[in-house]
Amino acid sequence: MPNVGLGLATAAPDAGPETALAFARRAEEAGADSIWALDRLVFGNQDPLLALAATTATTQRVRIGTCVLLATLRPPALLAKMVGTLDQLSNGRVTLGIGVGSRPDDFAAADIPFEHRGGRAEELVEVLRAAWSGAPLRHDGHYYQLNIGPVGPPPIQAHLPIWFGGNADSALRRIARIADGYIGSSSGGPEGFRANWDKIRRHAEVVGRDPSTITPAALVYCCVDDDRERALARAAAYFDFYYGGTRGRRADGMMVGSAEECARIAQSYFDAGVQTLIIGSVTADLMYLDRLCSKVLPLLPSE
16 A cells, blocks of 8 residues: 655745654654655755654654665765664664765765766665674775774664665666665656656566565655645745756646645556655645645545
8 A cells, every 4th residue: 555754844945943843743643654854965954864863752653764865975884873873763764765966066065076976876875784784894896995893883674775766767777776665756747757667667677676676656745725826836935945946836746736636646646656655845834734634644545
């Protein structure tokens, strides 16, 4: 059966210090399956790993994940320790969503080359798995060289799931080879997701992997409002704020409008193959989150 996750609106124009905690509490109360935090460096959002760590004190059940973490901006041994710690604090609830990144300023701020970031991210997964094994960390790769003792603490989960975002063909092939899950976007709508998911399954079969071992997920932004034009305006304000006015309104594929319309769009993603629908909010206003939780979530399929 499909799962529903809620994004923490830490990058919204009206986000505040308590946004992550308030969203996490409401997500658990509403019966959501997971909560997710995004990552940017050259931006005003809270650090996703720290924000999710804070939510572990106020939640008991929901899984917590990054959607998506710019993982290569962090030293691999340090990241292994941070994620292992987060998994312990949450009692084994972490899903690590990774993105290769698309903004050079984030990489410049971390003094990490922007070029070959996909290959760097793929090699990072090898380092993380080796670190989480509890053995001395020995890695002699193209981007990382480590010869150190064990890095702890280990995650509680025997196999902490690593999901990847991305739409480029190189990203889809990478997902088919090494990822436990795929996080698509709403930019192509449900049919765009379906097309990318079909490509991933074909790539997986080529390399001898069972596609059913990969969880298909999608991040879809939402604004529940009976006044659709007002919802579109609020969504446009979010994207102008987050992307600096370079991405347009991007209403296609979003869950915008009445509760019934939002639920219909959500169902179209489930029909396209999505198993985990991550619903992002274009505002930190809790009134809109309460509308989503009380009016839309009950209309979605459940176990």
